[in-house]
Amino acid sequence: MTTATTRPSPTTDADADPFRYGWRLVPRPTPDNPYHLEQIPLTLDDVLHPEVGDFIVHSDRHETDRMYLTAVLRARLEPSRRAIVLSDVRIAWDLPDLRAHGPDVMVIPGVRKRRNWSTFEVAVERARPALIIEIVSLDARENDVVIKVEQYARAGVAQYVIVDDTGRGGVRRLRLLDYRLEGTAYRLQEPDAEGRVHLAIADVWLGIRRDHVVCYDAAGREIGDYVTVVRQAAKAEARAKQAATRAKEAAARARQEAVARAEAEERARQEAAARAEAEERARQEAVARAEAEERARQEAAARMEAEERARQEAQAREVESRARAEAEARLRELEQELRRLRGDA
Known part of the structure; x- marks a missing residue:
């Protein structure tokens, strides 16, 4: 988000x-x-x-207040590891019928190590916010001042503070609404005489000065110069955004490289498949040629055998013919001899 x-x-x-x-x-x-x-x-x-x-x-003032509150609360709580402060991070609750929210600022005790969350999952981390601050945007005011009052109470958030804006015509008119959890429902608390509310977990007082929020310590001293804190927070957020952009660009390059590798691997696979198909066709053609040559050899051998048989049969016929001729000649000779003998008699 x-x-x-x-x-x-x-x-x-x-x-x-x-x-x-x-x-x-x-x-x-x-x-x-x-x-x-x-x-x-x-x-x-x-x-x-x-x-x-x-x-x-969101408006520029909304973002300025959000960065200021985040920077002050982080400076108060994170060095001692009492809690972590998240801004503009989605939170998924451990209630199946309660959908995720994206608070402007939330303070979560019981988490020792900060991680790069895009969604803080209560069930996984086994911790929930003790404080949520929402800075109202006029277009979505009902979300903060009505719906989230009921939903954050159901989620078990101990303190819910709303920086409400009742102004009109682009002029901010801010007030603070301080809800404390009593049992399973919120009770709205009155601010002190100066209109400030106590952020219990940080021991910080939150007030309004003209059109922006200001934090005070227990002695009533303003915490940090507003402009300086906001500029530092803006620089830190800009660095974080640049790092996120670089990470996204690196991820995009990695995806493109992965796609290119996958395409190259697919081309290599297709080329290997084509080579295998060509080799298989060549093998089949070689087998076919070998089978054709074998058939031709067998046919040639069969022709040679047939020719040899024909030759032998011709020779046998020739021998038989000569034998018949010789037998007939001998028979004629015998017939002549017989006639001669009969004539002599």
């Missing part, structure tokens, strides 16, 4: 802008680009229950 302070398609009528809440990139492969992503506008329900990678549109 990512926040943004610009919109892809600004119009003069905010209600007519389908991207006024933000957008989601959905894979829509095309014949020319299998990695094509289509930009889909978010609904109020999407803002309430975001998915990883959603771009949710």
Whole structure:
């Protein structure tokens, strides 16, 4: 889940802008680009229950307050490892009928080691936020001041603080709503005389100065110069975004290289299959040639045998003919001799 302070398609009528809440990139492969992503506008329900990678549109002041609160709470809590502070990270609850949220700021005790979460899973980490702070965006105000009050109570979040904006016409008019969990429901607490609320887990007081939030320590001293803290937080967030961008680019390159390798392997497989088919055809042709040559040899041998038999039969006929001729000649001689003898008698 990512926040943004610009919109892809600004119009003069905010209600007519389908991207006024933000957008989601959905894979829509095309014949020319299998990695094509289509930009889909978010609904109020999407803002309430975001998915990883959603771009949710917020004002510049919203982002400034979020970065300031995150930086102050991290400085107060993380060096002592009392808790981790997450901002703009999706949280998946351990209740099957409660969908994930994307709080502006949440403080989670009981987690010793920070990891690069895109979604913090309560069931896996065995820890839940003790404090959530939401900074109201006017377009989605009901999500924060009505729906999440009931849902965060169900999730067991001990303190839920809302930086509410009741202003109109682009002018911020902020107030703080401090909900504390009593049993299974929230009870709204009154702020102190100066309009501040106590963030119990950090022992920090949160107040309003003109159009932005300010944190104070137990002695009432302002924690950090607002502008300095925000600039430091902005630089840190910019570095994190650059690192995330580099990681995405590296992942994209890795995917492209994997696709290229897969295509090369497929081509090699096809070429190997073609070679194997050619070799098989050559083997079959060689076998066919050998069988044809064998048949030709056998036919030649059969012809030779037939010719030899014919020759022998011709010789036998010739011998028989000579023998008959000789027998007939001898018979004639005997006949002549017989006639001669009869004449003499």
